[in-house]
Amino acid sequence: MSMSHTPYHPRWHRERISVWWWLGSARYARFVLRELTSVFVAFFALVTLAELRALGRGPEAHARFLELLSRPWMVGLNALALAFVAFHTVTWFNLAPRAMPVRVGGRRLPDALVAGANYAAWLFVSAAIAFFLLRR
Amino acid sequence: MHRITPLLWLLFSAGGTVAALFYPVHLLLLGIAFPLGWLAAPGYDSLHALVAHPLVRLYLFVFISLPLFHWAHRFRYTLYDGLQLKHLTALIACLCYGSAALGTLAAAYALVRFAG
Amino acid sequence: MPETVTLSVSRYRPEREAEPVFQDYEVPFRKDWVVLDALNYVKDRLDGTLSFRWSCRMGVCGSCGMMVNGQPKLTCSAFLADQPPGPIRVEPLRFFPVIRDLVVDLTDFLRKLKKVTPWIVREREQPLSEGEYRQTPEQLDAYKPFSMCINCMLCYAACPIYGLEPSFVGPAALALAQRYNLDSRDQGARERRERLTEPGGIWECTFVGECSEACPKNVDPAGAIQQYKVSSALAWVRMLLPRGGR
Numbered sequence: 001m002s003m004s005h006t007p008y009h010p011r012w013h014r015e016r017i018s019v020w021w022w023l024g025s026a027r028y029a030r031f032v033l034r035e036l037t038s039v040f041v042a043f044f045a046l047v048t049l050a051e052l053r054a055l056g057r058g059p060e061a062h063a064r065f066l067e068l069l070s071r072p073w074m075v076g077l078n079a080l081a082l083a084f085v086a087f088h089t090v091t092w093f094n095l096a097p098r099a100m101p102v103r104v105g106g107r108r109l110p111d112a113l114v115a116g117a118n119y120a121a122w123l124f125v126s127a128a129i130a131f132f133l134l135r136r
Numbered sequence: 137m138h139r140i141t142p143l144l145w146l147l148f149s150a151g152g153t154v155a156a157l158f159y160p161v162h163l164l165l166l167g168i169a170f171p172l173g174w175l176a177a178p179g180y181d182s183l184h185a186l187v188a189h190p191l192v193r194l195y196l197f198v199f200i201s202l203p204l205f206h207w208a209h210r211f212r213y214t215l216y217d218g219l220q221l222k223h224l225t226a227l228i229a230c231l232c233y234g235s236a237a238l239g240t241l242a243a244a245y246a247l248v249r250f251a252g
Numbered sequence: 253m254p255e256t257v258t259l260s261v262s263r264y265r266p267e268r269e270a271e272p273v274f275q276d277y278e279v280p281f282r283k284d285w286v287v288l289d290a291l292n293y294v295k296d297r298l299d300g301t302l303s304f305r306w307s308c309r310m311g312v313c314g315s316c317g318m319m320v321n322g323q324p325k326l327t328c329s330a331f332l333a334d335q336p337p338g339p340i341r342v343e344p345l346r347f348f349p350v351i352r353d354l355v356v357d358l359t360d361f362l363r364k365l366k367k368v369t370p371w372i373v374r375e376r377e378q379p380l381s382e383g384e385y386r387q388t389p390e391q392l393d394a395y396k397p398f399s400m401c402i403n404c405m406l407c408y409a410a411c412p413i414y415g416l417e418p419s420f421v422g423p424a425a426l427a428l429a430q431r432y433n434l435d436s437r438d439q440g441a442r443e444r445r446e447r448l449t450e451p452g453g454i455w456e457c458t459f460v461g462e463c464s465e466a467c468p469k470n471v472d473p474a475g476a477i478q479q480y481k482v483s484s485a486l487a488w489v490r491m492l493l494p495r496g497g498r
Contacts, residue, residue, distance in 0.1 A: 078167030
């Protein structure tokens, strides 16, 4: 059979991929949820930017911003964002050792160990930031 | 465009790491614990003094800009693959990376003007 | 334990139908039977017209890949008893054109496999007088998992990007490219990288990870591709430095 025949043989059946392909399995759906965490990451980047601008404009502007942040719908939105951002963190750290395997003395370190190191760094960093923000 | 894909991927990776490490605690404190009064938020003056420090402003610049590029790269692929918007690929790329660039500029502007 | 189980098999006979249809067969339910045994029972006793590929029936040749209840599996390794109760759906490997029944066309994969130059590339062949290419166990360890690929293409059937983007080279081919990139005897990493960082190459991958889930040989093609992204990105940065970072 020659390799130069047309790749579009009329009698071969080709499946059409639906735009809802990602609802086809729980794993695909979880993948899309993971990808959508980026929207909430961008959301919080912009919230931080907004707070910075309010802070720069003076105490009244900042107080108004804090008041906005304390509205129930805003707290709810931030809670949802936190869930998605936490999901991003967990999936990111769990996948990191497969993208950057760590070799020590010619052997590859177990993935759980490398992921664990990431989580440890995360705990340390979070504690440091909390310390900075809470002691004032 | 495909010649700078490695750069865009590096920004995506760096942004994803910054978001993974730093965003949860910031979001928990600034978005939930402080507004609900679970923990005492820093007052305006101490917060202002903290942000005025050049290293803190550098941190905040990285904190805002890199994750925006993380979003741009990931969201672009999500639209491309998830919604199969192949014919709009150039437009989507411009909108995504363009908005991230705008956000970065806005952050730089806000931070540079902060001293004073 | 039930006596029989229903196999709901996708049939496609281009000479008489425009779209695949399902045909049900009652096969004996033996706890030591795999789906391939059931398919062979159908072919031998019930319906000789059923077409499907198989060979070694022990998970090393990669011929018998099909969708079993929506998941890409080697039918020689998918036990009837491991499937949820009810009819077992058997369909041809997803994302490949169906020639007939459960037989798919693999030309696209074979073409893409050639594209990654899956052999040791040398600038200069070592003459016999210089002896063998020697390799330490650590050097072998660096690429060994990626060399276990049996070209069964379950990873392609699992990868939504391969389904959505016809130009994507795909998991197995890229894992094999890495197998050679990481082989201490190979000197072809640069030429492979030039070809595989173009559209359709490694940058199409979004680390869904389903390829590695489907792989019966624990090759971890997803890991291979991410590592390839890291090394390519670093190579790109080095190119920007004066004198290419040398």
